Amino acid sequence: MGLSVAYELTKNGYKPEIIEADDCLGGMAASFDFANQRIERYYHFHCTGDFTYKNLLKELGLEKQLNWKKTKMGFFFNGKLYEWGSVFSVLKFPAISFFSRLRYLLHALRCLIINDWKHLDKIKATKWLKKWLGKKSYRILWEKLFEYKFFNYSDEISAAWIWSRIKRLGKSRHLLKETLGYLNGGSEKFIQAIETRIRNSGGIVYLNSKVKSITPRKKGGGTIDFGRGEIFYDEIISTIPLPLIGKIFKNGGVKENIYISYLNCKSIACVCVILQLSKPVSKNFWININDNRFKIPGLIEMSNLRPLSGHIVYIPFYMPTQNDDFNRDNDDFIKDAWDCLKEINNELDDKDLLNSYCNRYLFAQPICHTNFKKGSPNENPFRGIYTSDTTSYYPDDRGISESIEYGIKLANAIINTSA
Numbered sequence: 001m002g003l004s005v006a007y008e009l010t011k012n013g014y015k016p017e018i019i020e021a022d023d024c025l026g027g028m029a030a031s032f033d034f035a036n037q038r039i040e041r042y043y044h045f046h047c048t049g050d051f052t053y054k055n056l057l058k059e060l061g062l063e064k065q066l067n068w069k070k071t072k073m074g075f076f077f078n079g080k081l082y083e084w085g086s087v088f089s090v091l092k093f094p095a096i097s098f099f100s101r102l103r104y105l106l107h108a109l110r111c112l113i114i115n116d117w118k119h120l121d122k123i124k125a126t127k128w129l130k131k132w133l134g135k136k137s138y139r140i141l142w143e144k145l146f147e148y149k150f151f152n153y154s155d156e157i158s159a160a161w162i163w164s165r166i167k168r169l170g171k172s173r174h175l176l177k178e179t180l181g182y183l184n185g186g187s188e189k190f191i192q193a194i195e196t197r198i199r200n201s202g203g204i205v206y207l208n209s210k211v212k213s214i215t216p217r218k219k220g221g222g223t224i225d226f227g228r229g230e231i232f233y234d235e236i237i238s239t240i241p242l243p244l245i246g247k248i249f250k251n252g253g254v255k256e257n258i259y260i261s262y263l264n265c266k267s268i269a270c271v272c273v274i275l276q277l278s279k280p281v282s283k284n285f286w287i288n289i290n291d292n293r294f295k296i297p298g299l300i301e302m303s304n305l306r307p308l309s310g311h312i313v314y315i316p317f318y319m320p321t322q323n324d325d326f327n328r329d330n331d332d333f334i335k336d337a338w339d340c341l342k343e344i345n346n347e348l349d350d351k352d353l354l355n356s357y358c359n360r361y362l363f364a365q366p367i368c369h370t371n372f373k374k375g376s377p378n379e380n381p382f383r384g385i386y387t388s389d390t391t392s393y394y395p396d397d398r399g400i401s402e403s404i405e406y407g408i409k410l411a412n413a414i415i416n417t418s419a
């Protein structure tokens with residue numbers, strides 16, 4: 001989002017400065033070296049409806065690097081891997097009654113045709129799904145996904161948020177097939193291209209530069225401390241996770257009633273295991289999991305979408321950082337992930353595990369509760385200071401295309417206000 005804001009500003013003649021805490025750009029979409037290849041820290045796929053992303057790739061001359069592939073989905077339940085995701089696979093799924101399967105499909109269809117989501121903002125996702133699917137289907141198909149993604153927050157998530165997720169994916173699926181996209185070279189290619197455009201237009205990028213404080217100035221803008229002394233900027237646009245702004249404002253002497261609203265924003269972490277295997281787990285791109293032995297809501301077999309060296313599988317463990325489990329060693333998570341894969345495909349043997357790694361992101365998934373915008377921080381709390389993150393485009397879930405789109409809108413709104 002920050003890169004998108006900066007790029008849009010340069011297109012309008014501004015020379016923005018990007019302040020990034022990490023040693024590389026890209027945030028959740030950044031890449032790293034794994035098993036002799038560059039790979040994303042967290043898996044990324046694109047949906048056919050990601051129009052803003054597609055438009056930006058075109059602008060950057062990368063549209064031919066975007067590939068589309070028919071992908072498959074599976075569901076691991078009661079020790080068995082079922083086909084999932086297509087109409088036929090749902091109609092064949094034996095663990096729920098035929099009537100329940102029809103209810104499931106009807107709900108998926110309804111999600112596609114709902115446009116006005118305001119009423120869903122007030123309803124709990126769990127209650128809404130139980131009502132539409134029935135309690136048994138909910139328990140089998142959704143309960144573990146909520147439990148192992150949101151833990152104690154499961155019952156707080158709004159129906160609008162889950163509806164938007166179902167709809168985004170539903171638009172990438174047709175009756176029988178799911179089509180997903182990947183970029184040759186991964187998100188890094190796109191991040192590098194946008195960085196080059198920004199730098200070539202006079203923009204500046206500071207890496208390894210964690211913002212410690214922002215002190216607003218009455219007349220507008222404010223000073224930022226990011227390890228080079230206090231530097232004044234007339235417009236400050238923050239795109240870091242909102243909960244982090246609380247401390248930054250507090251350090252900058254901002255009043256408690258303002259910085260508290262940021263500290264109250266909740267998010268959960270992701271401990272994401274990546275395994276390189278000598279053979280595939282399955283033919284699926286992703287597998288939903290409902291198995292009491294593993295606290296894993298699903299896995300992503302990335303190399304069934306994007307060609308990579310070896311068979312690459314991402315296994316995300318989402319959890320609030322307050323969970324005791326969060327303090328477990330990376331090796332423990334890797335072991336759990338590998339044990340789970342061996343259960344799904346019992347032809348896998350320890351010699352098939354070639355490489356493993358574990359990334360952690362503290363603010364991986366915001367908690368989008370009911371009545372979400374009520375009590376949310378003001379996105380323009382001071383003159384010339386703007387704060388946004390992936391929750392700014394609620395009810396849509398975090399996504400690359402969505403963050404880019406919001407960044408473009410934000411930049412233009414600021415340009416128009418300051419003109």
Ligand SMILES: Cc1cc2nc3c(=O)[nH]c(=O)nc-3n(C[C@H](O)[C@H](O)[C@H](O)COP(=O)(O)OP(=O)(O)OC[C@H]3O[C@@H](n4cnc5c(N)ncnc54)[C@H](O)[C@@H]3O)c2cc1C
Nearest residue numbers: 001020021027028042044045210211240364398399400403
């Ligand atoms: C496991 C996982 C899977 C995902 N899968 C997909 C997918 O398949 N498809 C898809 O479209 N999206 C996916 N996403 C979401 C996608 O990665 C994000 O929506 C997108 O990258 C959000 O970008 P952003 O710039 O809004 O936020 P972020 O990526 O969170 O960027 C925030 C930036 O702020 C920096 N920062 C934080 N604190 C400071 C500070 N104090 N000073 C300076 N800088 C700071 C961070 O280092 C980071 O670079 C996934 C995310 C995760 C975690």
